[in-house]
Each structure stands twice: as structure tokens, then as C-alpha cells.
Amino acid sequence: MDGIAPLIASTLSAGTILALAALGLLINERAGILNLGAEGMMLMAALAGYATCVHTGSDTLAFIAGAAAGAASAACFGALVIWFNTNQYATGLALSLFGAGFSAFAGIKYTQEKLPERPRFSIPVLSDIPFVGEAFFKQHPVVYLAILFTLALSWFLGRSRGGLVLRAIGESPESAHALGYPVRRLRFTAVCIGGALVGMSGAYLSTVYTPLWVEGMVAGKGWIALALTTFATWRPARVLLGAYLFGGVTMLQFHLQGQGVNIASQWLSMLPYLATIVVLVLISRDINVIRINMPASLGKPFHPTS
Amino acid sequence: MTNRSVPLGFAVLFGLGLAACGGDKPAPQPAATPAPVTAAPAPEAAKGPLKIAFVYVGPVGDAGWTFAHDRGRKEMAAELGSKVATTFVENVPEAADAERVFRDLIGQGNTLLFGTTFGYMEPMLKVAPDSPDVKFEHATGYKMAANLRTYDSRTYEGAYLAGVVAGKMTKTNTLGVIGSIPIPEVIRNIDSFTLGAQRSNPAVKTKVVWVNKWFDPPKETEGAQSLLNQGADVLFQNTDSPAVLQTAEKAGKFAFGWDSDMTKFGPNAHLASAVINWSPYYKKAVKDVLDGAWKKDASWWGVKEGTIDLVSISDKVPAETKAEIEKLKAGLKDGSFHPWTGPISDQAGKELLPAGQTADDGFLHKIDFYVKGVEGKVPGK
Numbered sequence: 001m002d003g004i005a006p007l008i009a010s011t012l013s014a015g016t017i018l019a020l021a022a023l024g025l026l027i028n029e030r031a032g033i034l035n036l037g038a039e040g041m042m043l044m045a046a047l048a049g050y051a052t053c054v055h056t057g058s059d060t061l062a063f064i065a066g067a068a069a070g071a072a073s074a075a076c077f078g079a080l081v082i083w084f085n086t087n088q089y090a091t092g093l094a095l096s097l098f099g100a101g102f103s104a105f106a107g108i109k110y111t112q113e114k115l116p117e118r119p120r121f122s123i124p125v126l127s128d129i130p131f132v133g134e135a136f137f138k139q140h141p142v143v144y145l146a147i148l149f150t151l152a153l154s155w156f157l158g159r160s161r162g163g164l165v166l167r168a169i170g171e172s173p174e175s176a177h178a179l180g181y182p183v184r185r186l187r188f189t190a191v192c193i194g195g196a197l198v199g200m201s202g203a204y205l206s207t208v209y210t211p212l213w214v215e216g217m218v219a220g221k222g223w224i225a226l227a228l229t230t231f232a233t234w235r236p237a238r239v240l241l242g243a244y245l246f247g248g249v250t251m252l253q254f255h256l257q258g259q260g261v262n263i264a265s266q267w268l269s270m271l272p273y274l275a276t277i278v279v280l281v282l283i284s285r286d287i288n289v290i291r292i293n294m295p296a297s298l299g300k301p302f303h304p305t306s
Numbered sequence: 307m308t309n310r311s312v313p314l315g316f317a318v319l320f321g322l323g324l325a326a327c328g329g330d331k332p333a334p335q336p337a338a339t340p341a342p343v344t345a346a347p348a349p350e351a352a353k354g355p356l357k358i359a360f361v362y363v364g365p366v367g368d369a370g371w372t373f374a375h376d377r378g379r380k381e382m383a384a385e386l387g388s389k390v391a392t393t394f395v396e397n398v399p400e401a402a403d404a405e406r407v408f409r410d411l412i413g414q415g416n417t418l419l420f421g422t423t424f425g426y427m428e429p430m431l432k433v434a435p436d437s438p439d440v441k442f443e444h445a446t447g448y449k450m451a452a453n454l455r456t457y458d459s460r461t462y463e464g465a466y467l468a469g470v471v472a473g474k475m476t477k478t479n480t481l482g483v484i485g486s487i488p489i490p491e492v493i494r495n496i497d498s499f500t501l502g503a504q505r506s507n508p509a510v511k512t513k514v515v516w517v518n519k520w521f522d523p524p525k526e527t528e529g530a531q532s533l534l535n536q537g538a539d540v541l542f543q544n545t546d547s548p549a550v551l552q553t554a555e556k557a558g559k560f561a562f563g564w565d566s567d568m569t570k571f572g573p574n575a576h577l578a579s580a581v582i583n584w585s586p587y588y589k590k591a592v593k594d595v596l597d598g599a600w601k602k603d604a605s606w607w608g609v610k611e612g613t614i615d616l617v618s619i620s621d622k623v624p625a626e627t628k629a630e631i632e633k634l635k636a637g638l639k640d641g642s643f644h645p646w647t648g649p650i651s652d653q654a655g656k657e658l659l660p661a662g663q664t665a666d667d668g669f670l671h672k673i674d675f676y677v678k679g680v681e682g683k684v685p686g687k
Binding site for chain 2: 006007010014017104107108111112114118120205209210211212214215216217218219221250251254255257258259260261262264265266269
């Protein structure tokens with residue numbers, strides 16, 4: 001079947017957006033903080049990355065700017081939620097709305113701008129291999145970075161002391177506090193790092209995936225990333241799987257449309273969402289697995305009582 | 307650092323940040339651009355400038371549909387100067403809330419309202435009877451009222467002309483169309499594009515994908531990529547962002563601009579742009595109201611009236627094709643050429659328009675079939 005290799009390549013690219021955002025949210029949620037502001041953060045980071053690339057021409061700076069924008073907005077969110085104990089859901093939604101509006105306003109003059117010529121990437125020897133080369137080795141470096149992040153995060157959460165502390169804070173901040181860990185400061189760090197990853201996802205979207213800026217261009221991917229983290233029961237590897245699955249089925253449904261398959265395009269458009277939900281629910285159908293994996297203090301405010 | 311100084315520090319920073327932002331006013335909402343009223347009232351303008359309001363479904367910076375409408379508004383306002391005072395509201399969704407926006411604008415004294423997308427039809431029909439002195443103009447709709455009329459652009463003419471270029475430029479004989487929402491207007495454009503291509507290249511095939519949105523750059527990118535993966539080397543779109551053109555540029559293939567001139571988004575890939583120009587109609591509509599000559603009729607303007615055009619044709623297109631485009635435009639202007647001239651058959655081969663016969667507006671409005679050469683099935687049929 002022709003077109004399989006490009007399909008895989010497109011899947012990796014499309015899935016990276018969700019993967020980076022969902023990994024960032026995963027870090028937040030493992031610490032017990034639910035950041036509903038993902039959509040707004042991605043929009044602001046997308047604008048920051050795009051504007052940086054327009055003015056400096058540098059891809060790398062764009063990603064740094066996006067990460068910084070994500071971290072900065074997450075920091076505001078974190079300060080409110082951790083030290084002022086505002087309701088996490090409401091604050092997150094406020095951040096989402098703010099991000100959408102602010103990015104639209106600040107981005108007005110960037111809608112007519114264009115990025116400099118986009119570089120093409122391919123790994124020197126590996127990308128010449130007939131099928132596998134085109135499918136896997138012609139991606140933007142950030143795609144591979146997302147995979148590395150997943151592995152690193154898996155290792156960090158499962159096998160390192162820092163990850164243990166993070167999980168402890170997410171499960172029972174009172175106990176962690178009693179043990180002497182600076183719970184609020186660690187949560188804040190997690191929020192900022194998570195925000196940086198979400199920001200990188202936004203920057204990837206606006207400088208690599210669809211190199212332009214228009215308001216609202218994230219088009220709901222932030223919300224999908226939030227749902228993805230939950231459906232993947234807060235495990236990095238499953239998050240990556242879910243992200244690629246979503247990206248893959250999205251490309252597949254277009255492929256099917258183009259082939260003239262006799263299913264209404266509206267059903268096919270629903271397919272990515274349905275497929276991702278079904279697969280992840282099946283993987284996580286054991287209620288005990290969910291109970292074990294869900295950070296027990298997710299969404300709840302923490303007051304150190306001493 | 308005590309426990310309290312950290313949040314205090316943040317509160318101070320936050321407050322400073324907000325204060326710094328407080329200076330400029332974010333205004334993605336109504337931006338009034340009143341023209342200066344002349345000091346000594348001219349003899350015929352005893353009542354001051356005509357207050358006109360435009361309601362947009364998207365942002366004016368979308369370089370597409372809404373951008374074209376706003377350009378029309380600006381050119382009309384520039385020509386009519388102090389006789390009009392225009393204002394616009396952008397990002398109004400095609401839902402019940404639009405009704406509130408229309409009523410709000412009437413309350414502000416606007417007596418001519420333009421609703422620039424299909425989905426405002428029902429809200430405008432609700433508001434129109436309550437304000438009989440206000441005139442309503444609805445773009446791309448089909449229902450009218452005593453004080454509400456419709457206007458539209460013959461985008462299919464632009465699609466046909468683009469098809470003529472596409473047919474010449476394709477090497478794989480496979481064209482790709484990124485469709486927005488499967489309504490007759492879009493299906494008609496897909497068909498016209500294919501008919502235009504078949505004019506010089508009867509062997510072309512058109513593949514279609516639907517993103518089910520008017521505007522969604524990531525989805526448009528994915529759809530375009532998918533078509534390229536399936537062998538299409540010239541892309542056409544009915545969606546409103548430059549994402550398709552950019553995807554073609556990245557892949558080294560060809561594409562067209564839609565709604566506005568998109569050359570700069572893909573200089574190597576860009577073949578031509580089908581540009582909608584609403585200013586001729588807006589000037590006429592406003593003059594109708596100013597002269598008291600407003601009549602409830604449906605306007606469907608095309609190349610002849612200057613509402614649609616194929617511009618910025620690339621130098622990669624051979625000279626004889628460019629000449630043919632000019633000839634076809636002249637034919638559209640003097641009425642001697644009509645893109646929908648028979649014989650035209652549907653995919654099954656059934657002849658829908660016999661040889662030599664041209665389709666009338668009634669036929670064109672009801673197109674819900676793909677012509678021969680388009681692959682796939684119309685969604686929902």
C-alpha cells in the first residue's frame with residue numbers, strides 16, 4: 001500500500017504536539033495540581049515562539065521562548081493555586097481564557113507575518129533506508145526530544161528519588177510535609193517545568209507543524225492533551241502511545257477520505273477521538289489500576305498546618 | 307524567606323504586571339471607525355453619516371474570509387467618506403449569541419447591518435421584523451425578508467479558473483481539494499475546479515478531504531499532507547487559512563490561495579489566488595440605502611462585477627495558459643462564457659446538463675453531486 005511511510009511520518013509529527021503538552025500536564029498532575037489552562041498556555045507559547053522566530057529567524061530561540069512563555073504563565077497559575085489556594089479548576093479555566101484572549105490581541109500584527117524558510121531535517125545515514133528512513137528518520141529534532149522526554153520521565157517517576165518525592169507530594173502532601181519536604185515549593189517547580197513542556201508544544205505547533213500564527217490556532221489540542229493525561233492513567237509511556245494514536249488516526253481518517261471510503265466524513269472526523277478514548281479505556285479498564293495511578297490529592301488545595 | 311513573603315512577592319509582581327498591562331486597552335471587540343462629520347452640514351446630508359455595522363465570524367487578521375470582508379468595508383468607507391460611519395464586531399460565532407450582537411448594534415444606532423456568514427441567517431431573520439427601519443444584508447444565505455436581502459460571490463468562477471491552471475500544472479494528474487463544510491457552495495467549487503482542469507487535461511482526477519471546519523490550520527495541514535501522500539501534486543482549498551499552501555510549499559508541490567492573495571505564504575508553491583473582493587458590492591449596497599433605492603433582491607456577483615478574480619498568477623504557469631485565463635475572464639465579463647456549460651455528467655455517467663446548455667442559477671444553487679472526475683462520495687448523501 002502506498003503512502004504508509006508518509007502516513008507514519010505524519011503521525012509522529014502530529015502526535016508530538018499532544019505528547020509534549022500531555023507530558024507537561026502529567027508532571028503537574030503527578031504533583032497534585034490540575035492545570036486546566038493548557039489551551040491558553042499553548043496559545044501564548046505558540047505566539048511567543050512564532051514572534052521570536054519572525055524576529056530572530058532562529059528555531060531554537062523560538063522553542064526557548066515558547067517554553068519560557070509556558071513556564072511564565074504556569075508560574076502565575078502556580079502562585080495563585082499553591083500559595084493563595086484558589087480553586088484549581090477555576091484558576092485553570094481563567095488561565096485558558098486569558099491565554100486565548102491575550103494571544104489573540106498580542107498576535108494581531110503577526111497574522112500577516114511570515115517565517116523565514118523552514119529547514120528540513122533528516123538523520124544522515126538512517127534516512128536513506130528505503131521504507132523506514134522516510135517513516136522515522138526525517139523528523140524535526142523536537143519529535144525525537146519528545147520520545148526522550150517520555151523515557152526520561154518514566155525513569156524519573158519510577159526509579160529516582162526525585163520522582164518518588166514528586167509522587168509522594170501528589171499522593172499525600174500532608175505526609176510529605178510532615179516528613180519535612182517543602183511541598184509547596186516542589187509543587188511550584190513541577191508546575192513550572194510542566195508549563196515549559198506545554199509551552200514547547202505550542203511553539204512546535206506554530207513554528208514547525210503549521211508555520212503561521214492565527215488566533216485560536218491550537219483549536220482544542222490543549223483540552224485533548226488534558227483528557228489524554230487522564231485516559232493514559234498518568235503514565236508517560238501510555239501518554240506517548242495515546243498521542244501517536246490520536247495523531248495517527250487523524251491522518252488515517254484523511255487518508256480514508258481521500259481513498260473515497262464510503263463513510264461520511266463527519267464520522268471519520270470523530271474517529272481520532274473515539275479511537276483514543278476506546279484504546280486507553282481498554283488499557284486502563286481495571287478500576288484498581290486507575291485508583292493506584294491517580295494522584296490522590298489531584299485538584300485539592302494544600303495548607304501546611306504548621 | 308518566611309512562608310508569607312513568597313506569596314507576597316508574587317502578589318506584588320502580579321499587581322505590577324497588571325498595572326503595566328492596564329495602559330493599553332485590549333480591543334478585539336467593536337472597533338468604531340467614525341468618519342469625521344463635516345462642520346457645515348452639506349445640503350443633502352441633513353441627518354449625518356449613515357451608521358453601518360459589519361458582523362464577522364472570524365478575526366479580521368485571518369488573511370482569508372473575514373479579511374476579505376473587512377477589506378471591502380474599508381474600501382467602501384474610503385470612497386464614501388463622511389457619508390458613512392462604519393463599525394465592526396469580529397469573532398461572533400454562528401450561533402444564538404449572534405442575535406444579541408445584531409440587536410446590540412441596532413441599539414447603537416446602526417441602520418445598515420451586514421452579516422458576513424451563512425450561519426447568521428436565522429439570527430438575522432429573528433431580528434429583522436423587529437426593526438423595520440433597519441436594512442439587513444446577509445452574505446451567502448438564501449432566505450430573505452422585507453428588509454433583509456442576500457448577497458454572494460460566484461466563487462465557483464474563481465474555482466474554475468484555478469482549475470484551468472491546475473490542469474496544466476499537474477504532473478501526476480491527481481488534484482487534491484481540502485473541503486471545509488459539505489454545503490452546496492463548496493461542492494459546486496470542487497466541481498468547478500475539476501471542470502476547469504478537465505478543460506485542458508481530461509485525464510485529471512480530484513481527491514477530496516473534508517475538515518468540517520471553515521478554519522482550522524492544524525487540520526488543514528493534516529488534510530493537505532494526506533492528499534500529498536496520496537499522490538496529489540496540486541492542491542486547492544475552500545478553507546480559510548494559508549496552511550494548505552504552506553504544506554504544499556514544504557513538500558515542493560503546488561497550491562492556490564483562497565479568499566485573499568496568499569502568495570507570500572508559499573512563494574514557490576503558489577500558482578494563483580482566487581480572491582474575493584466585496585467592495586464593489588458594498589459600495590452599491592450602501593449607495594442603495596443612501597439614495598433610498600434599496601430593494602429586496604438577491605445579488606450573486608462574479609468576475610463580471612469584480613467580486614471574484616484569479617490574481618497573482620505565477621510565472622511558472624505557461625504564457626498560453628495565462629492568455630487563456632484572460633480570455634475566459636473576458637468571456638465571463640461579457641456573458642459569452644459560462645463555466646457550467648454542458649455536457650456535464652455526474653460520477654455515474656448520468657448526463658445532468660446536455661451539450662451546449664448552460665446552467666441557470668437555480669441549478670447552481672442545488673448542486674449536491676460530484677461531477678465525473680471527482681473521487682469519493684459527497685458526505686451525507
